[in-house]
Amino acid sequence: MYEYEIAQFRSAELIRRADHERLAREAVRGARREAAERSTETESHTSRHRRPRFARAA
Secondary structure (H helix, E strand, C coil): CHHHHHHHHHHHHHHHHHHHHHHHHHHHHHHHHHHHHHHHHHHHCCCCCCCCCCCCCC
């Protein structure tokens, strides 16, 4: 019986850790998304011209 309780405790602990790591990954993803959205918003409103994507043909 003792081994069963230890296994149950271990299982619950692993589930808690997985939930915590999942939440941490989601928070990081959300922060990166917000930063990317902010950077694209600021870039789109600048008067600076971007470099042409391709070189001109001769």
